[in-house]
Amino acid sequence: MGAWYKKAVIYQIYPKSFKDSNNDGVGDLAGITEKLDYVQQLGANTIWLNPIFVSPQVDNGYDVSNYFAIDPILGTMDDFTKLVTEMHKRKMYLLLDLPINDTSDQHPWFQDAIKNKDSIFREYYIWGENNGERPNNWGSFFGGSAWEKDPNGGAQYYCHLFDKRMPDLNWQNHEVRKSMADIAKFWIDKGVDGFRLDAFIHIAKANLQQNILNQDTEFPMDSSLYANLPNVKTYLQNFIKLVKDDNPEVFFLGEASSADAYQAAEYTRPNQFGCDMVVSSDNYGEIYPFKDPNIPKFFQPRQLDSTHFKETFSVWEAVLENISLPALTWGNHDISRVLNRLNVNAGDEDFPKALAVCMYLQRGIPIIYYGEEIGMRNLNYKKLKDFHDQRAMDLIQLLQGLGYADDDIIQLLNQQDEMTARGPFQWKNEKYVGFSQHHPWNWADHNTVTAEDAESDSEGLLAFYRAVLKIKNTPLFSEGSYVLLNTKTNIYAYERELNGQKGFVVVNLGKQPENYRIPTIKIIHTILANKANSLVDNVVTMAAGGSIVVMEE
Missing domain, CATH: 3.90.400.10 (Oligo-1,6-glucosidase; Domain 2)
Structure with missing residues (x-):
């Protein structure tokens, strides 16, 4: 594993929604360049950009019609060159989102x-x-x-596993693998440091004569026939080897949305030309407590469950030990924002801080979704016709057919739909939040947090995130061993150790105060806490949503 990405802190930017430099309502590469100092000051050293290639925008850039050019809505190749140059001046790294399962039908x-x-x-x-x-x-x-x-x-x-205008590539064909490697090499020559491989788990399919059995629907789904099949690893290794033979330090982050920890280990085994890390939607620690059988799982209301969260990370950390680093993330562009999914109260200033401490100081690589660090929440659409993504439109048709009230459908979509998480970054208290002078491409009601206000609040969420990531960048928390500790249900606690030095992270995920004794006989001192926690004789008392990071003296 290359040295640089062992210590990566990744900041995910949805380019159309970060900063609009030319006031056409769409974010662009020049806008990202303008805000690099903000990202660096947060503590991130790596930026992942959602697709920037030429696209008809059927699926917001994941339907690529030209892999070798920048989509004009985002800028020019000169804009891209300037972005890379300015990032490398700051010793920052760039990951491009590379759709590899399919292309646009216009390709x-x-x-x-x-x-x-x-x-x-x-x-x-x-x-x-x-x-x-x-x-x-x-x-x-x-x-x-x-x-x-x-x-x-x-x-x-x-x-086409996705939209009918996005035909799937035939990865059995060596020429496809070679062509995709040539695309990667082209961007490496332009200064790119790595790639996020979109939907790679689908590049192998079962026998095309095999129907999905025992289903009542006309066109059922069964991912066992087109996700995580053994040949995925074969095709992936062939493609990555073609790239890494000449570029060994290039980082490959695979999107393995349905992979478990054991599949993730197979995709990331050292010296096998697999991914360097995979990110899965299976490690948020969420449960579905109020399941409605009529609603697909993606849209089911969720909540964070301490027990499930512990079980999830104890497995992921154990399975990936000495193989690869887990991805530490609360979300991305394909899911609603974490504060909405988990129903965090609008006035709660502590639980968002606890979530950051809990997740990002574990062993692994943080991936922070833009705006999370200032407490951005979902956009709040007013009408069903405001939802344009296919998944939402399918849900609307389904639930209306079952007699659900429009207001109930809107409420569900505003909590769970992915487009609500793709709103403009909230820079300032202006008409269009400092994102643009033009009506943004994706716009609706939103909360009032801004980066401008956050900068002036030394006790706020942004300042806390910066403190967390400063700790993450220390050798102990970026390289040390990890042990999840046995605690009461609502306490999430773990130990990091490196060369005999120990640090402990303790978080109260419950709704009542909790006490916890740090398991050490040495004197400890607090290096970060999100509220007034008492620490007496190595026993910490925390209010609900309390979190603390301590070190042995």
């Missing part, structure tokens, strides 16, 4: 494939048919069938 490969049945690019995609019908009954993640008829006629259908 030249696909256009050539459908215009010429003898095209070499025909084999870049997945085709099938069964006596002129779809080869199987697989459902798409975006609703309906995962198969679409060849637009230029004939009996064949192409596979």
Whole structure:
């Protein structure tokens, strides 16, 4: 593992929503460059950008039509070069989001494939048919069938696990793996330090003749047929080896949304040309206490459960020890913001701090979603027609058909839908929050926090985040061993140790005060606390949402 990303602190930026430099309502690369000092002062040394390539924007940039150019809505190649130059001046690193499971149907490969049945690019995609019908009954993640008829006629259908305008690539084809490696090398030559591999767990599929069995729906879904299959690792290793043979320090962060810790270990084994780290949506420590059988799991109301959180991280830390580093994150662009998902009260200034301490000082690499550090919450849409993402529109159709009231659907979507988490970064107390002088591309009611106000609050969330990440950047908390301690249900506590030096993190995730004795006979002192915690004879008393970081003297 390369030295630089062992100590990475990643800040995820949704480019369209961070800073608009030319006042067209869409964030851009020049706006990100303008705000690099802010990101660095937070304590992050790495930026992950959601896709910036040319795209029809069917799926907000994940449908790529040209991997070798910047989408004009985000800027130019000169803007990109300036961004990389300014980041490297600051000793910061850049990760690009690289969609590898599929392309846009406007990509030249696909256009050539459908215009010429003898095209070499025909084999870049997945085709099938069964006596002129779809080869199987697989459902798409975006609703309906995962198969679409060849637009230029004939009996064949192409596979699309996502939108029908996003055909899946055929990773069985070595030329696909080589072409994707060439794309990565092109951006490495431009100064990129690594990639987040979008949806890589889907690049291998089962036998296309295999239907999903025992389902009542017309187009059911069963990820066991197209997620985390053994050939994913084979294809991935071949692709990454092609890149790393010449660029060994390049960092690969894989999006393994449904992977468990054991699958993550297989994807990240050292010296096997896999990912260096994977991020999964399975490690937030959430449960679904009020399950409605009519509502898909993604939209179910959630809450943080201390016991489940402990069980999750004890497994991930144990399984990945001596293999790779866990991803430490509370969310990203594909899920609503953490303070909304967990129903944290608007006036609670302590629990957001406790969440930061609890997650980011563990063994692993923090990934902070833009705006989290100032307490940004979801956008709050007023009408169902304001929701334009496919997943939300499918839910609206489903629940309206079942007789749910529109107000109840809006409330559910405002708490759980991913688009609510993609609002403009709230820089200032202005009409459009200092993001732009133009009406933003994604806009609705929002909370009133701003970076400008946060900068002047020495006891606020931003100042606390900076303190947490300063601690994270010390050798003990970036390199030390990790042990999750046995505690009462609502206490989350762990020990970090390096060369005989020990630090302890203790967080009260409950709603009542708690006492906890730090397991050491040495004298300890507090290096960070989010509220007035008493520390007497190594016993800490914490209010609800209290957190403390201590060191042995």
